Amino acid sequence: MIEHVQSRNKIxxxxxxxxxRVYKFILPDVRKELNxxxxxxGNIPDPELRKQALASIETKExxxxxxxxxxxxxxEQRHILIPLIVAFQTISDYLDNLCDRSTSMDPGDFRLLHQSMLDAVNPEFEISDYYALRDERDDGGYLISLVNACRLGISKLPGxxxxxxxxTDLVKLYTDLQVYKHIDPNLREAALLDWWEQHKERTPELHWNEFAAxxxxxxxxxxxxLAATNPELDEKSAKVIHNAYFPHVCGLHIMLDYLIDQEEDEIGGDLNFCSYYDNKEIMLHRIALIVEGARKDVAILPVSSFHVMxxxxxxxxxxxxxxxxxxxxIRDISKQLMRNSPLMRVFFFINSRWIRKHVV
Structure with missing residues (x-):
């Protein structure tokens, strides 16, 4: 029995x-949290806030x-990690909906809303009135409940x-992006470029749109x-993890998200970082370079095979x-990215399709 438990907790x-593990443990627990x-x-009093909160859960599960x-x-720690991850991601998705379909274009409003994400990961911060700069304000405590759920999970992470x-560094960057990308379309590109000028030395190999992504x-x-579940985690190790994920793994994540959303964003008038390439060949080349950078970066982490997956x-x-x-x-680009793929990618491709059809 002890050996069985140990094998289950190995990465x-x-x-x-x-x-x-995903099928047996992760998907059922996520579904329970989201329910x-x-x-x-569903009990949010304000109809617009309720609509966006429910939509964010339904469409971004x-x-x-x-x-x-x-x-x-x-x-062994999934009872802490899954509620924490789901709560934090739900804040992100909810606020993204609020800002994408916002009744305002006030950067102060967007920054105050996203202060909730900084408060969620910094339990010593005081809770703010996140809706103070917008008309729709009565969420029945929904956003603060999400923040407190994150804080509860964090209190159980010994590292x-x-x-x-x-x-906090990653969440600050995330907050800045959400402010600049949602302001008046006539102002947002200049704001993003000014912001990049402040940070471009961190990612000299990336274009401005790739850094933003x-x-x-x-x-x-x-x-x-996940790393903080280890009581022996130190700042040096945390920094290594941060640098292994940012910018390439994080950049790949969002560039792929924008890749498949191009048509949807064009219709909605939303900013899309893939639209800044001159042609699809350049875009394909840049995404391939980011994949290569991501694989190289995670090679320094313990059990690097997990991160390659x-x-x-x-x-x-x-x-x-x-x-x-x-x-x-996008179908043509997808075929090129999947051509000569490692078997691992094909395996995950098949599983992703099955999950969408039978689980989501």
Missing amino acids: PREPLRLMS GWRETA FHCQGGSVYAAANL YRAAQPYI ATGSTLGVFMLF IIEGLVALYLSDPKVSRQQE
């Missing part, structure tokens, strides 16, 4: 073991499923003190949550999305 090194938040969201894969690396500065990922935060799983997850088949150019 999975091969796709079959990882997906076995709870869906019920809470796979964000929580994908993020919670990190809990598969420590099943969190070491991870906190690096998590990298700041939009929550994967680095989730990996640091994350990378291949990302590619497979997004390229298996039904949106791909509806866009001829």
Whole structure:
């Protein structure tokens, strides 16, 4: 029995073991958490806030499923990691909906809303009135409940003190991105370029749009949550993890997200970082370079095979999305990215399709 428990808590090194854990433990637990938040969201008094909260859960469930894969690396702590990851990702998805379909274009409003994410990972911060700068304000305590759920999870992570500065760095970058990308379309590109000028020395190998995309990922935060389950985590190790995920793993995540959303974003008038390439050949080349950079970066991490699976799983997850088949150019790019793929990517591609059909 002891050997069985130990084997379950070892970080999975091969796709079959990882997906076995995903099907048996991760997906059911994520569904349970989201059902709870869906019920809470359904009781939000303000109709617009309720609509966006429910929509974010219904249409972005796979964000929580994908993020919670990190809990598969420590099943013994999944009762902490999954509620924490789901709560944090749900804040992200909810606020993204509020800002994308916002009734305002006030950067102060967007920054105050996203202060909730900084408060969620910094329990010493005072809770704010996150809706103070917008008309719709009565969420029945929904957003604060999400923040407190994150804080509860963090309080159970023995190594969190070491991870906190690096998590905060990623969340600050995420907040900046959400402010600049949602302001008046006539102002947002200039604001993003000015912002990049302040940070470009951190990622000299990336174009401005690729840096911006990298700041939009929550994967680095989730990996640091996982690392913080270790009471012996120190700041040096946390920094190594941060640098292994940002910018390439994080950048790959969001560039793929934008890749498949191009048609949808064009219709909605939303900013899309893939639209800044001169042609699809350049875009394909740049995404391939980011994949290569991501694989190289994670090679320095312990049990690097787990992180390679994350990378291949990302590619497979997004390229298996039904949106791909509806866009001829993206379908062509997908075929090129899947051509001569490692078997691991093909395996995750097949599983991603099955999960969408039978689980989501």
